[in-house]
Amino acid sequence: MLKFAIKRILVSVPTLLAIITLVFFLVHITPGNPFDGERALSPEALKSLMEQYRLDLPIWQQYLLYLNDLIHGNFGISMKYLGQSINGLLFPDNMGGFWVTLRISLYTMIVAVPIGILFGAYAGLHKNSWFDKIVVAGNIFFTAVPTMVTGPLAVLILAVTLRLFPAGGWGDGDFMHLFLPVSVLIFAYAPTIAFVTRGSVIDVLSSNYIRTARAKGLPTKSILFKHAIRPTLLPVISLLGPMFAGVLVGAVVTEQIFTLPGIGVLTTNAATNRDYNMIMAITILGSTLTIIFNIIVDILYMVLDPKIKQ
């Protein structure tokens, strides 16, 4: 198992390297330099800026130095907040940046995964019941309609009209401030988890080996919790890897709706100010997390599926 894990991690190193390379060269080969827009820069000032950002060096040197920085966990310097390190902006000492995004994502998954699995399992066990129909319909609605529509509507109804919650802002990260953004995210992801679980439950329960278990006279409890639970959870687990990465991105969008001080603000500022270094950093951070989640899920999958063990 350790061997599998190490192998799996080693395989993803080239993938990450390829992504970094792609992003880096995409940014640096595009004509124009980021300071074109800044007016009234004296040639001396421009020269010192170019030096500070290593833009005077040949591109391959820039690339290797950037890689070296990344290996040391350093994302370089922001191009908007001149001279500020990106690490300081992404991972501030107080609550903000990545910490906000991560917290929202974690809260979302902590609630969405068990609720999705429980609802889905119940729906699958009671196929065609009204509960099942609600789960199926909920899935259709919430996979079709994104948070950027449901979010503002939730604010309009629950915050502005009914005044149950604040309309936005971080507060001090308290329950009332986080309730709406996290709920919107939960509604975006839990229905998919429920739907996949439901399908998996239906598949597994109609499988031949469950029929064998019933033929052996096993009580329902042991059929469900001993024979059915593992195969039911496998498709759900392989869904969770990409989903976790998706929730991080979803959280960034939700931050925009609820004006939370996370990666979302940094992204918007970077996009409007052409802060390439920042966008690169965010993209690479996102890719790294995506890859890490996929590794975790693969290892978990392997632990649960005896067929992959050799």
Added chain:
Amino acid sequence: MTNNKTSILEVKNLKVEFKVQDGKVKAVNGLSFKIYDGEIVGIVGESGSGKSQTMLAVMGLLAGNGTTSGSVKFMGNELVGLSSSKLNKIRGDKIAMVFQDPMTSLNPYLKISSQMTEVLILHKKMSYKEALAESIKMLETVKIPDAKNRIHLYPHEFSGGMRQRVMIAMMLLTRPKLLIADEPTTALDVTVQAQILELLRDIRQEFGMSIIFITHDMGVVANLCDRVNVMYGGGLMETANINEIFENAQHPYTKALLDSIPSIDQEVDKLRTIPGEPPNLLQLPDGCPFQARCDKVSDKCQTDIPLQKISNRHIVKCTLELGSMI
């Protein structure tokens, strides 16, 4: 050889229906038969004849949209309508069932040891240790080499034939009175098939149980069974002892089935097949389900078909005058 024994399974007027989008599939239509102590009975018919569904209904294992009516008495106890907790005391203990596809019928996520011992722990209240020892013994009985170590493997680490042996061993653990084998050899290659049949014969000798053997292969029946039930369109067409069937079959469908067995004794240019298709179970005709494909069909076939007794153990459901078609 099985005369004057007590019956252990008595099926009376069994009906199995499945609700589907376009109506009701009538898989079994008023089927009645008996199984006696210690005999091996073959149930023969094409796919869709209702043979598997009959047995699943007996076990209470129909798919969710299926309903059973009629009566199934096992050792005097009515099984139809029994709650699943009461049924669970009987199935896996007194009645066991081996399924067609050994590749998918064992749980791929659990070790063989876990799947076998749970039966004994549940029905015989054994400890895990006792159950494990008993399971290893049973694996040895069905000739699994190195059973002591291999019991701790997962199903995918066994070949198809070995898996079916494991399956049979698992079902024999409780020494059931009745073993239902639903085409247990269909998915296996011919040499393995022969080994499994031999195994079943040995087991009957050793454990003295009754076996219901579902198959579409008359050749297998000739090899193994004491008696045969021929099914078509969810109903019984003919039942007789094995020699009687091969020497004195009466029903046109039985004859057609027999004609489709390849034989080395006779020289035939061409194997006979039965023309036409199995009946549509959504819309069965009145009377005999076989009428559309029968070469002896007459007007009488659309009315109620009489049961005709040739002897005590030879019954035919047909309108023809018996003996007239030999």
Added chain:
Amino acid sequence: MVFSTKNMDLAAPKTKGFWMSVFGRLAKNKLAMTSLFIIVTLTLMCIFVPMLSSVSYDKTDWGQILQTPSGEHFFGTDSLGRDLFVRCFIGGRITFEIAFAAAFVVLLVGIFYGATAGYVGGKLDTIMMRLVDVLYGIPFLFFCILLITLFGNSMALSFVAIAAISWLDMSRIVRGQTLSIKHKEYVEAALISGVSNFKIITRHVIPNLLGVVIVYAALTVPNMIVLSAVLSFFGLGVTEPMTSWGLLISDGAQNMDAWWLLLFPAGLMIITLLSFAFLANGLRDALDPR
């Protein structure tokens, strides 16, 4: 997404009769037909409402600021006194234009890429699919934002950027289908009897991909609508005074006291997205009956 096309066996030979029965089944599906009707109606309205309306979408009227919906302004007016009804449909027009164009590019690139990888196979296939794996590792939205910042914020470029990275799923599906078609007996027979590759691709591979492509197209268009709308939330994509549904919703979200500014564009978008979802579902069922 949940409307998976993975398990469809669409690689069987297709005949005229097959497509007739597909249309027959689709026509019987009330939900799908209603959805199709809604999509067509909305599309027509997006074309004609701004064209026939007496006020222009960018006509500001300081005497008519933030009017509630009325007979004169069906959807009310915004903070610059512009008519929201007209703006909703001109925004819909832009949204549909971006979405359909992006979806078209996605399908084209996806089919070409996937079919080439699947049909040629071997090393090329490995390399091409490895690249797809790498691109899958990049969070879609961030990459999109990166591309737009790099190449400038214009509508044309934003849709190119969207399309450039959305073809991954399509290419994987097409590759899988192509592989399975390639190994069907009738294609192998054609190959053995010396039919040219080109003919096999045009005669067998492409017609058999049609089913998958149609379903996937019905899924891609709404995805593109959502993505282009999300970009509006980051200040990218369409810019004022032109508008899109995303921009209208984003404006409405900042102007909650005027509820109609949010409710109408959000409602239109929900109706559109659900219609596409039901249509895609219906198409899949019609193509792959069980």
